[in-house]
Amino acid sequence: MANVIKLRKGLNINLKGKATTRQPAVKADGEFALVPEDFPGMTPKVVVREGDVVKAGDPLFVDKKAPDVGFASPVSGTVTAVIRGDRRKLLCVKVKPDAKQEFKNFGAKDPAKLDGKAVVESLLQAGLFGYINQLPYAVSANPADNPKGVFVSAFRDMPLAADFSVELEGNEKAFQAGLTALSRIAKTYLGISAKQASGPLGSMSDVETTIFDGPCPAGNVSVQVNHLDPVNKGEVVWTVDPTTVIFIGRLFLDGKVDLRRTIALAGSEMRNPGYVDVMVGQPLSGILKDQIDSSHHVRLINGNPLTGCVCSADGFVGGHTSEITAIPEGDDNDEFLGWIMPRFNQFSANRSYFSWLAGKSKEYVLDARVKGGERHMIMSGEYDKVLPMDIYAEYLIKAIIAGDIDKMEQLGIYEVAPEDFAVAEFVDSSKLELQRIVREGLDMLRKENA
Numbered sequence: 365m366a367n368v369i370k371l372r373k374g375l376n377i378n379l380k381g382k383a384t385t386r387q388p389a390v391k392a393d394g395e396f397a398l399v400p401e402d403f404p405g406m407t408p409k410v411v412v413r414e415g416d417v418v419k420a421g422d423p424l425f426v427d428k429k430a431p432d433v434g435f436a437s438p439v440s441g442t443v444t445a446v447i448r449g450d451r452r453k454l455l456c457v458k459v460k461p462d463a464k465q466e467f468k469n470f471g472a473k474d475p476a477k478l479d480g481k482a483v484v485e486s487l488l489q490a491g492l493f494g495y496i497n498q499l500p501y502a503v504s505a506n507p508a509d510n511p512k513g514v515f516v517s518a519f520r521d522m523p524l525a526a527d528f529s530v531e532l533e534g535n536e537k538a539f540q541a542g543l544t545a546l547s548r549i550a551k552t553y554l555g556i557s558a559k560q561a562s563g564p565l566g567s568m569s570d571v572e573t574t575i576f577d578g579p580c581p582a583g584n585v586s587v588q589v590n591h592l593d594p595v596n597k598g599e600v601v602w603t604v605d606p607t608t609v610i611f612i613g614r615l616f617l618d619g620k621v622d623l624r625r626t627i628a629l630a631g632s633e634m635r636n637p638g639y640v641d642v643m644v645g646q647p648l649s650g651i652l653k654d655q656i657d658s659s660h661h662v663r664l665i666n667g668n669p670l671t672g673c674v675c676s677a678d679g680f681v682g683g684h685t686s687e688i689t690a691i692p693e694g695d696d697n698d699e700f701l702g703w704i705m706p707r708f709n710q711f712s713a714n715r716s717y718f719s720w721l722a723g724k725s726k727e728y729v730l731d732a733r734v735k736g737g738e739r740h741m742i743m744s745g746e747y748d749k750v751l752p753m754d755i756y757a758e759y760l761i762k763a764i765i766a767g768d769i770d771k772m773e774q775l776g777i778y779e780v781a782p783e784d785f786a787v788a789e790f791v792d793s794s795k796l797e798l799q800r801i802v803r804e805g806l807d808m809l810r811k812e813n814a
């Protein structure tokens with residue numbers, strides 16, 4: 365029987381446009397691209413040239429600080445471009461796929477018969493290790509580290525987030541193989557929701573399963589780490605996206621890198637919200653064809669509305685992308701009387717609008733406007749109301765802004781990731797970019813401790 369942890373702090377934001385049904389697979393037209401920014405904390409070094417022929421599984425770039433960590437091409441084909449930005453920063457490596465795909469053969473293996481070192485070596489050879497992240501610092505993991513635990517959260521509860529149970533259908537065997545492989549490295553924890561407990565996720569072996577019952581962000585893996593085995597200074601845990609677990613399982617079952625995944629097309633501006641099968645690096649232009657209403661301004665997001673990055677139809681499916689969302693930009697709105705109206709269709713976290721009378725089931729259409737400018741930070745405790753972690757969130761933010769490393773360590777920065785502050789950023793009356801502030805604090809601490 366799985367343990368149950370009930371969380372009371374948090375906030376569920378019910379937005380219109382949830383993905384519900386599966387859609388036919390989209391034919392991938394155009395060039396694929398692998399984007400280094402999808403793997404935080406990594407400094408890329410390109411190992412291919414324009415015109416090179418690669419197989420699916422061949423590395424396109426490696427981590428300059430850890431050359432053993434490569435990042436595999438999702439498709440076989442010809443390298444057509446190495447795109448760089450300011451100061452020669454690598455933006456992406458593009459590959460034109462072959463009509464018939466060829467996979468580099470790494471050999472099928474039984475993960476139950478391997479030790480942790482052999483599992484890590486297999487992931488490094490296949491260019492999949494870089495998909496594993498770590499706490500502290502919320503960056504790509506270092507293969508030289510010895511983690512005290514591996515954490516997987518299959519519970520996605522951000523607004524409009526894709527339900528992993530949909531992606532799991534047909535991939536149960538690969539997911540179990542991936543969990544078994546990770547369990548050979550260190551004790552592995554699987555976090556799920558109460559709804560998922562009655563399905564296949566509730567019966568996975570080789571892991572310690574915990575049910576997290578509570579509002580968003582209960583599904584964040586660092587929130588789960590905080591309640592199961594907190595990270596102290598000098599300790600390391602690895603965190604793995606559930607889709608990455610499937611990638612790992614396919615590697616051991618089939619001996620090849622298969623980066624097929626299911627993402628959600630969601631948001632009030634999507635004409636037909638639903639789930640679609642894609643590949644990592646696949647161009648968004650084909651996926652979003654006939655989906656976006658171009659008659660008014662739309663904010664396209666690679667990810668969910670709270671933690672995703674602004675993108676365009678010229679972008680690509682990221683290494684950790686589980687949804688593409690579209691919401692109104694809001695800059696072309698003209699509201700009669702503005703804030704003085706009762707606003708029955710506007711969401712409020714503190715009952716400022718009469719919409720709270722409609723209950724929790726009401727779906728809202730929110731746009732991308734901040735609705736106010738940045739102002740002085742008010743110590744009101746509003747962050748702590750939506751952050752289910754044993755830390756003083758407001759004091760931690762103040763310590764990061766001040767650059768006080770000792771205070772940051774004392775206030776628990778080793779346990780957090782930027783996404784943990786997404787809901788706090790949404791309710792913040794000071795309009796601070798909390799996720800950016802936390803990212804800068806983590807980078808500052810990482811550089812100091814290097």
